[in-house]
Amino acid sequence: MRNLVARACRLVLRILLPAQGCHRRTVRPACVPAAEPLPVPVPARRRPSPAHEELHRFVEQQIQRAIEQRRLQHERRFALSEAVAGRDHPYSYPDAPFPYDAFVP
Numbered sequence: 001m002r003n004l005v006a007r008a009c010r011l012v013l014r015i016l017l018p019a020q021g022c023h024r025r026t027v028r029p030a031c032v033p034a035a036e037p038l039p040v041p042v043p044a045r046r047r048p049s050p051a052h053e054e055l056h057r058f059v060e061q062q063i064q065r066a067i068e069q070r071r072l073q074h075e076r077r078f079a080l081s082e083a084v085a086g087r088d089h090p091y092s093y094p095d096a097p098f099p100y101d102a103f104v105p
Contacts, residue, residue, distance in 0.1 A: 082089035
């Protein structure tokens with residue numbers, strides 16, 4: 001008797017409240033996956049403004065200066081470590097009274 005009542009209730013519910021959503025047995029057009037979205041258009045590459053180019057040159061100069069300063073600092077530290085060890089190192093700098101060639105035999 002219970003099975004008969006449950007089947008009758010299920011039949012009435014299916015008629016009054018049809019299944020909705022993608023997990024039902026019958027496939028309807030609403031369950032078809034949506035089409036892929038259109039790709040976002042990429043804007044054309046623009047020429048940099050003169051201010052941007054000037055800033056870029058300024059930054060490049062600052063980078064070159066920093067690289068040169070680090071190289072000189074490394075050279076000074078190396079010369080100091082050689083002096084502490086008691087060895088001569090041909091260290092020279094711009095406008096030095098003794099050129100680099102004076103140290104090379």
